[in-house]
Amino acid sequence: MDFSAVSYALETIDKLTQEVTSLWGVDEQVEGLASELRWMQSFLKVADASKVDHEVIRTTVVEIRELAYDAEDVIETFSLKVASKRKGGFSNCIKRSACFLKEGCLLHQIKSEIEKITARIKVLTRQLKTYDVSKLGVDGEGPSSSTERREARRPYPHVMDDNIVGLGKDIKKLVPVLLDEQSECRVVSICGMGGLGKTTLAKKIYSQSQVVGHFKHLAWAYVSQNCQKRKVWEDILSDFNLLSTEADKEMKVEKLAEKLSSFLEENKCLVVLDDIWNTESWDSLKPAFLVRETRSKILLTSRNKEIVSHADSKGFLHELQYLNYKQSWVLFQKIAFPPTNSPRYKIDAKMKELGEDMVKHCAGLPLAISILGGLLATKYPSLTEWLKISANVKSYMKNDKGEVLRDVLALSYDDLPPYLRPCFLYLSHFPEDYEILADRLIQLWVAEGIVSSKQEEGDEGQIAEDVAEGYLLELAERCMIQVRKRDIATLKIRSFQMHDLMRDFCLSKAKQQKFLYIADHSNAVSAHKFIWIQCIKKSFIPLTVSNHFENHEYGSYHPLVLLLYVFGFCVIVTKWRGIWKYMFNNLNFLRVLDFERGGEGGFKLPNDIGKLIHLRFLRLRGLEFFLSSKLPSSLGNLRCLQTLDLRIESEWSDSIHVPNVLWRMQQLRHLYLPEECDRKTKLKLGTLRNLQTLVNFNTKNCYVKDLINMTNIRELEIRGPFNIEDFNTKELDKNPPIIQSKYLHSVSIISEEEIDPRHLAHLLLSCENISKLSLDVKIRRLPEYHYLSSNLAYIKLRRILQLHEEAFIGKEMFCSGQAVAKLKSLSLKELNFLEEWKVSEGAMPCLRRLEIENCRQLKKLPDGLRFIATLKELKIGKMPKTFKDKVEEGGEDF
Numbered sequence: 001m002d003f004s005a006v007s008y009a010l011e012t013i014d015k016l017t018q019e020v021t022s023l024w025g026v027d028e029q030v031e032g033l034a035s036e037l038r039w040m041q042s043f044l045k046v047a048d049a050s051k052v053d054h055e056v057i058r059t060t061v062v063e064i065r066e067l068a069y070d071a072e073d074v075i076e077t078f079s080l081k082v083a084s085k086r087k088g089g090f091s092n093c094i095k096r097s098a099c100f101l102k103e104g105c106l107l108h109q110i111k112s113e114i115e116k117i118t119a120r121i122k123v124l125t126r127q128l129k130t131y132d133v134s135k136l137g138v139d140g141e142g143p144s145s146s147t148e149r150r151e152a153r154r155p156y157p158h159v160m161d162d163n164i165v166g167l168g169k170d171i172k173k174l175v176p177v178l179l180d181e182q183s184e185c186r187v188v189s190i191c192g193m194g195g196l197g198k199t200t201l202a203k204k205i206y207s208q209s210q211v212v213g214h215f216k217h218l219a220w221a222y223v224s225q226n227c228q229k230r231k232v233w234e235d236i237l238s239d240f241n242l243l244s245t246e247a248d249k250e251m252k253v254e255k256l257a258e259k260l261s262s263f264l265e266e267n268k269c270l271v272v273l274d275d276i277w278n279t280e281s282w283d284s285l286k287p288a289f290l291v292r293e294t295r296s297k298i299l300l301t302s303r304n305k306e307i308v309s310h311a312d313s314k315g316f317l318h319e320l321q322y323l324n325y326k327q328s329w330v331l332f333q334k335i336a337f338p339p340t341n342s343p344r345y346k347i348d349a350k351m352k353e354l355g356e357d358m359v360k361h362c363a364g365l366p367l368a369i370s371i372l373g374g375l376l377a378t379k380y381p382s383l384t385e386w387l388k389i390s391a392n393v394k395s396y397m398k399n400d401k402g403e404v405l406r407d408v409l410a411l412s413y414d415d416l417p418p419y420l421r422p423c424f425l426y427l428s429h430f431p432e433d434y435e436i437l438a439d440r441l442i443q444l445w446v447a448e449g450i451v452s453s454k455q456e457e458g459d460e461g462q463i464a465e466d467v468a469e470g471y472l473l474e475l476a477e478r479c480m481i482q483v484r485k486r487d488i489a490t491l492k493i494r495s496f497q498m499h500d501l502m503r504d505f506c507l508s509k510a511k512q513q514k515f516l517y518i519a520d521h522s523n524a525v526s527a528h529k530f531i532w533i534q535c536i537k538k539s540f541i542p543l544t545v546s547n548h549f550e551n552h553e554y555g556s557y558h559p560l561v562l563l564l565y566v567f568g569f570c571v572i573v574t575k576w577r578g579i580w581k582y583m584f585n586n587l588n589f590l591r592v593l594d595f596e597r598g599g600e601g602g603f604k605l606p607n608d609i610g611k612l613i614h615l616r617f618l619r620l621r622g623l624e625f626f627l628s629s630k631l632p633s634s635l636g637n638l639r640c641l642q643t644l645d646l647r648i649e650s651e652w653s654d655s656i657h658v659p660n661v662l663w664r665m666q667q668l669r670h671l672y673l674p675e676e677c678d679r680k681t682k683l684k685l686g687t688l689r690n691l692q693t694l695v696n697f698n699t700k701n702c703y704v705k706d707l708i709n710m711t712n713i714r715e716l717e718i719r720g721p722f723n724i725e726d727f728n729t730k731e732l733d734k735n736p737p738i739i740q741s742k743y744l745h746s747v748s749i750i751s752e753e754e755i756d757p758r759h760l761a762h763l764l765l766s767c768e769n770i771s772k773l774s775l776d777v778k779i780r781r782l783p784e785y786h787y788l789s790s791n792l793a794y795i796k797l798r799r800i801l802q803l804h805e806e807a808f809i810g811k812e813m814f815c816s817g818q819a820v821a822k823l824k825s826l827s828l829k830e831l832n833f834l835e836e837w838k839v840s841e842g843a844m845p846c847l848r849r850l851e852i853e854n855c856r857q858l859k860k861l862p863d864g865l866r867f868i869a870t871l872k873e874l875k876i877g878k879m880p881k882t883f884k885d886k887v888e889e890g891g892e893d894f
Contacts, residue, residue, distance in 0.1 A: 026107070029114040030075065037071065040064055061513075062514045073589045074110055076614060077614075080613050082103060166330075170318065171201070179210065179211070186296075188300070188316045189311075190300070190302075190320060196320045198320060206272055211270065215297075217269040219236040219240055221273055223277070225432060233288050236271055260289075272299045272301075273298060279306060286311070323366060331373070332369050334373070336355060336374075351381070358393045371408050371478070374480070375411070393411065416478075419471065423468075425509060426450060436496055442469060443669075444594075445468045448616075465692065476493060481498055488825045584608040588611065591617065593618050594619040595621065602625065609635065609638075610635060611634075618638065619643065619645040625650050626650075627652055631656065633659040635662070639665055660683055673696040673702075674696065675719060683701055684706065685706040688709075688710060693714065693715045694713060697716065697718050697719070698720030699721055700720055700721050713743065714745055716739075723756065732762055732765075747770050747772070757782070772793065790821065793824040794823070794824060811836065815844060825851075828852050829851070834855050838863075839865055843864060844868060847868050848871060848873065849875075851877075852879065853877040853878050855879065856879070
């Protein structure tokens with residue numbers, strides 16, 4: 001059961017009663033409300049522990065959730081509109097006396113609202129007390145405490161991003177077909193029912209060294225049930241680096257098809273079309289693939305085997321088979337048990353017997369086996385828990401291949417602990433095949449109250465983002481999400497997707513529990529798609545805001561064309577006025593406002609944005625305004641904001657004006673400033689002590705002294721100038737520290753201007769614990785190694801030395817055994833004057849990945865690389881042929 005809303009409401013009440021100096025006038029009502037909510041929370045926990053599944057209880061939970069939200073909104077309104085104004089001082093008393101009547105009316109209204117909510121809760125309480133939850137449910141243990149949960153968590157990493165068992169023969173069969181240039185086959189299809197591993201097989205083929213070496217260009221596009229040809233073509237062109245400018249992105253859809261078709265004809269390419277549902281989808285996409293004489297190939301995955309013959313009469317069809325029992329057991333062991341090299345690897349005979357029996361019920365479906373294995377992995381090594389799951393498997397799963405996936409999905413969901421269920425259900429509002437960014441999702445979870453500060457206190461002081469990251473990892477361990485990208489330095493999840501069957505199940509569960517409401521206005525105006533989802537009553541997330549008016553060549557316009565263009569512009573502006581007006585008039589308690597893909601936003605960001613005082617998450621990235629490049633000062637009213645993304649665009653100016661009001665948002669945790677602010681922007685950020693992420697900071701528009709107050713900062717990106725005022729150049733240690741956060745792990749600097757090496761050295765000296773450093777900036781000299789953190793695991797150098805011949809004396813770089821002992825990844829790009837690189841034995845002993853690109857003067861790889869036994873990946877790009885010949889098989893450096 002989802003009682004996160006009740007927990008979060010109680011947390012908000014407790015927090016506000018501590019912060020607010022006076023609850024005079026509503027103190028009794030607030031205490032009564034909190035008391036009723038605490039009883040409700042206790043009841044829900046008991047009901048959940050007893051595995052209650054009763055229609056009355058389910059319906060009541062939905063009502064409780066709504067009441068909890070209402071309670072939170074009312075208390076927060078009191079805090080923001082009444083209590084915050086009750087400050088001491090003569091001037092404040094004068095101001096308050098001037099609007100005493102207004103405050104009195106508001107206080108009476110709030111008091112009345114609290115009493116109404118409390119009365120409604122009492123009615124529900126009386127109803128629930130008539131039910132004995134221990135009799136409604138089944139016998140079972142209650143949810144473990146957070147401490148027990150942490151101890152039960154497996155200390156070994158077992159998450160399998162793509163499990164590959166039984167696919168070796170399939171790969172050997174398909175790769176030669178793709179590489180055969182003499183064959184007339186242009187389309188290769190992998191077919192089979194959902195959950196058989198079609199996408200996994202396609203990915204393995206896509207990354208095969210033979211395939212990567214054979215094709216000059218590779219591209220991957222997700223098609224899905226709702227095929228959008230423009231998006232598919234744009235994704236392919238983006239992978240080919242043919243969609244870089246704004247003009248390219250505004251291209252007519254017919255021109256996109258022509259451009260892609262021409263490129264496929266002239267080059268040897270591999271295009272993967274994943275999850276294409278029917279022949280109609282292929283027909284809409286085929287204008288871009290009508291190429292007769294070409295060495296390019298298309299690999300598609302589908303549940304419909306008729307598509308390959310429809311797409312290419314000489315195409316190759318490969319039908320995936322179910323896993324046999326032996327293959328099923330191998331896959332299950334990989335996921336459910338610790339790795340064989342783990343000290344915990346000792347399989348109990350009874351657990352092995354249970355596992356072998358449970359695998360039989362999965363009918364050879366890899367997805368079902370993975371999910372069941374992930375579920376059991378969280379219970380290992382408890383035999384008692386395995387016995388419970390085994391009993392459930394027999395009652396849930398009937399060995400019918402058509403139903404087995406649905407059954408195992410239901411089993412995995414029912415086993416989720418209470419804290420994970422709302423996290424899982426929240427994923428339902430992302431589109432099919434959508435790649436979800438982990439950082440953004442975690443920020444949304446925190447903003448929605450799914451991860452609360454009560455849990456922070458219970459988890460040894462972990463901040464909410466760390467708790468949420470742990471929850472995401474648990475979902476991955478249970479194989480309920482599929483990891484797509486990981487952080488190079490930390491291996492943390494960066495992005496993931498949901499299998500379409502898992503997403504369908506998640507969506508049906510969310511609807512059943514009234515967790516979200518979906519409104520689709522995509523048919524309102526054919527030229528304007530506007531799709532939004534309201535999730536947990538509190539968020540407004542436009543997933544698509546697109547207004548495609550075709551570009552015309554500059555020159556003389558036909559009067560009718562010009563009239564239509566102006567009319568289209570007016571339609572856009574009018575539409576956005578309606579959207580903004582609707583939000584400000586009807587969504588006063590909005591908590592999340594997220595413009596997913598940007599697009600046109602009207603003339604300007606309205607002043608009324610300041611009315612949405614309950615906002616926690618505001619993302620305006622990519623939103624483009626026609627006439628104004630100024631953000632309204634009313635943003636300062638949004639004092640509950642935790643995440644603020646101001647990376648907007650303007651037709652009026654290349655730079656954006658941000659008013660100096662952000663210092664009021666003292667709950668802010670993640671701040672993304674515009675990439676370029678105007679000269680008048682000067683922001684004071686020293687009050688933002690809770691800030692964890694700061695992007696696009698610079699010393700032109702901000703104060704470097706403010707960084708020292710950000711004691712919780714974790715990620716810092718500097719874009720633009722970075723200069724330290726009154727800097728002591730003679731005695732560097734006499735300068736005050738810049739940063740005092742012990743949590744800072746990532747620093748990035750991007751600038752067209754030159755940075756003083758001494759300023760950079762002093763900044764890095766303050767960053768004792770960073771593991772990632774990225775420099776895309778002009779600099780005369782790199783800081784000496786003793787300025788760098790000993791924890792550095794990832795360094796990226798780009799454009800350094802581009803215009804500075806004196807950067808490395810003798811034009812050589814030397815890595816000794818003392819430097820960056822924990823470095824795992826090194827990227828060298830566009831070091832135009834580097835001729836020789838030497839690496840001593842013992843240097844960079846943990847290096848796993850090395851990338852060298854466009855270092856045109858570098859003669860060869862350093863001989864010392866042979867001492868680095870950990871090196872797994874070497875990527876060479878845009879280097880002279882003589883350099884490449886040395887590192888290829890048969891070359892002197894191979």
